[in-house]
Amino acid sequence: MTRSEIIEGLRDILLAADDRNVEALARCTEQSRLMADLGFSSVSMLYMVIAIEERFHIRFDDNVGAADFATLGDVVDYIEKKLP
Numbered sequence: 001m002t003r004s005e006i007i008e009g010l011r012d013i014l015l016a017a018d019d020r021n022v023e024a025l026a027r028c029t030e031q032s033r034l035m036a037d038l039g040f041s042s043v044s045m046l047y048m049v050i051a052i053e054e055r056f057h058i059r060f061d062d063n064v065g066a067a068d069f070a071t072l073g074d075v076v077d078y079i080e081k082k083l084p
């Protein structure tokens with residue numbers, strides 16, 4: 001799976017997690033900050049983690065938290081590491 005495919009999947013997840021800022025999500029890049037630029041809350045982040053696990057068939061490590069993901073690129077990096 002390419003980074004572009006991961007980002008497209010993440011956009012779908014992010015829109016489902018928090019559809020208040022559709023415009024920002026539509027133009028988000030790997031440098032977009034999840035909380036500052038996209039307006040995510042800790043609850044939205046939790047939903048995102050659960051949805052990522054289901055969509056990409058991966059499991060987040062127990063010691064990983066929302067603070068580990070400042071940008072969309074951080075999330076993509078993590079998913080790439082966890083994919084088989």
